[in-house]
Amino acid sequence: MYIKIYNVFTQFNHEQKINANELYLYSYLYTLQTYENKVYTNIDLLTQLIPFNSKKSQNIKKIKEILDSLKCKHIIQFNDVSSNNEILIIQFQNIDGGYEPITYEKFRSFSDVYDYYIYVCVARTKEKMVEYSISQWETLLELSRPQTVAKLRMVIDKGIICKREGKYTDEEARNGQKKQEKNVYYIPVKEKDVAKQVTTSQKEIVQTVQENNNTKVKENQCQTETRQHNWYEHGSTLDEYDFYVYMTTNDEKLKKAAEKRIRALEKSEKGKYIVEQLKKSAEHRVKDEKQKAEKENMKHMKNAVRMKNSDIVEVDEKNIDRIDVNDVESIFYSTNEYLDDEMKMSSFQPVVNENGKHVHENRSDMICRGWEMYVEHVKTGAMMTYEKGIEIKNQVFDEFFPPQIDDREEETEWQRKARDENRKKVLESFSFAKLKQKDDEDDWSWLDELS
Numbered sequence: 001m002y003i004k005i006y007n008v009f010t011q012f013n014h015e016q017k018i019n020a021n022e023l024y025l026y027s028y029l030y031t032l033q034t035y036e037n038k039v040y041t042n043i044d045l046l047t048q049l050i051p052f053n054s055k056k057s058q059n060i061k062k063i064k065e066i067l068d069s070l071k072c073k074h075i076i077q078f079n080d081v082s083s084n085n086e087i088l089i090i091q092f093q094n095i096d097g098g099y100e101p102i103t104y105e106k107f108r109s110f111s112d113v114y115d116y117y118i119y120v121c122v123a124r125t126k127e128k129m130v131e132y133s134i135s136q137w138e139t140l141l142e143l144s145r146p147q148t149v150a151k152l153r154m155v156i157d158k159g160i161i162c163k164r165e166g167k168y169t170d171e172e173a174r175n176g177q178k179k180q181e182k183n184v185y186y187i188p189v190k191e192k193d194v195a196k197q198v199t200t201s202q203k204e205i206v207q208t209v210q211e212n213n214n215t216k217v218k219e220n221q222c223q224t225e226t227r228q229h230n231w232y233e234h235g236s237t238l239d240e241y242d243f244y245v246y247m248t249t250n251d252e253k254l255k256k257a258a259e260k261r262i263r264a265l266e267k268s269e270k271g272k273y274i275v276e277q278l279k280k281s282a283e284h285r286v287k288d289e290k291q292k293a294e295k296e297n298m299k300h301m302k303n304a305v306r307m308k309n310s311d312i313v314e315v316d317e318k319n320i321d322r323i324d325v326n327d328v329e330s331i332f333y334s335t336n337e338y339l340d341d342e343m344k345m346s347s348f349q350p351v352v353n354e355n356g357k358h359v360h361e362n363r364s365d366m367i368c369r370g371w372e373m374y375v376e377h378v379k380t381g382a383m384m385t386y387e388k389g390i391e392i393k394n395q396v397f398d399e400f401f402p403p404q405i406d407d408r409e410e411e412t413e414w415q416r417k418a419r420d421e422n423r424k425k426v427l428e429s430f431s432f433a434k435l436k437q438k439d440d441e442d443d444w445s446w447l448d449e450l451s
Contacts, residue, residue: 001228001241002101003030010121010140016073016095019142020117021052025066026075027107027116029090032240032281035292037092040284041240043084045277048270049239052113060084100124104241105228114141114151115160122161122185129186152185161185225251231258238265243282298339302383304332306342317379325371333384343389345370348396363400370396 008016009023018026028050032039046063053059067090070076078090100123110116121140122130132140138148156163164184229245230236231254238261246258265271294312298304301314308329315323325345332339348370349363373392377384 001031001104003027003104003107004099005102005120005124006095006099007097007124008095010117010124012136012139016075018070018073018075020113021062022066022070023117023120024110024113025050025063026070027102028239029076030092031104031107033090033092034285034288036288038284038288039090039240040087040281041090042086042088042277043081045274045281047084048274049237103228108230108236112154115155115158117141118151118155119160119187122187127186129184131182131184133182159188162188225249225254229254231261234261238278240278240281240285243278244285247282247286295338295340298332301332301339302381303378304339306330306332315378317381320375320378325368328371331374331384331389333386333389335386339383341386348393350397350401366396366400369399 005023005027006016008014009018009026011017029039029041032041034040043060043063047056047059050063051059052062052066067076067078071078074093075095076090076092078088081088100120102120102123107116110119118141122128134145134148137152138145141148141151143151152163155161162185164186225245227245227249229242230238231242231246242258246255249255262275265275297312303316304312304314305323306312306329307327310329312332313323328345330342330344332342335341345367346360348366349360350366351358352361370392373395374384377388377392382388
């Protein structure tokens, strides 16, 4: 896993150039993203994970400023929130130009934002080497000259980068001394080797992951986790990706180590809150990946149902009769080119009021009738569509609740048409997605319009 550090981030005078704090927050967020390029978090959580300032109020202010700056530079986008604990959904923008892949592990090895920024400035070049004057470093780091010199010296002392003094030439400077060429800053040789490994093509990375996933292990033997994580590093900062690894790993040893650290964290209220938030973010990621995989699979299906155990089963004229309606949770339909939404089988039942709460009446006979009509449609070989779904629902309710005409006065033709037209409009105004949502919200007052 790696972070895309675009060349423009450290390019002089570019509108998308970012400073050290912005690069650090961008990179941290990048490690939290789902496969749909989204991050689910909130300001309170980011404040506890990333200490730009020791004072909480100042740290909150700083993080908000950085987020706004990244948004203004069209690097990320996110929804507006009214409180610091409200869910913040961050998405990464498409950026033109090349980028340097920095591994998650490498990023997490930095505890100082300027160490990381200086490293990136050098590492992003093809040669892993730059010739910069102190003035140029001042511009990049957005610091005073003394501060810039101190930061460079510190990074060099730590062995993060190396410096080769510029040679003196015969040309004289303004003060009469010989002019010195720019210093050369470069990544140590061992880092060059790492960089070569990182630039492995995405195709090779995917192939490697697939080979690892397809490796069969003996029964009762633990599968060793190959993804990078911090669970074994005591005292390290855990993030959403670590919890994602924990939730999706088959490594029993890792699970035990993670659960031990989680129990230790949850002993304090602050730790319990952090664990809760990170778990939620990781769950969002797992859910997003599952939905993405489902959508991809749906592109190759003409009709499908979701079983009550959450499995999705493709159905056609050959296997539809073997499906037990009592095991079906919902049927999928298309609003465009592919199957992209679903309708609960329970929505074929009428809604009644029980103790002030709208619930579905237990009408298995209506569910069975709706299923029979769906089976007939599947056997035609046609894809289930939104319009066909409305038609089936209309037919089921018409069969079980035929229009009642007052004995004293027969319903005229125009009255019947008006009633049918009104009923059709009401049904069409609520897509199956909305019906599903109404199920969850227990708000069925709109059905009164059908009478």
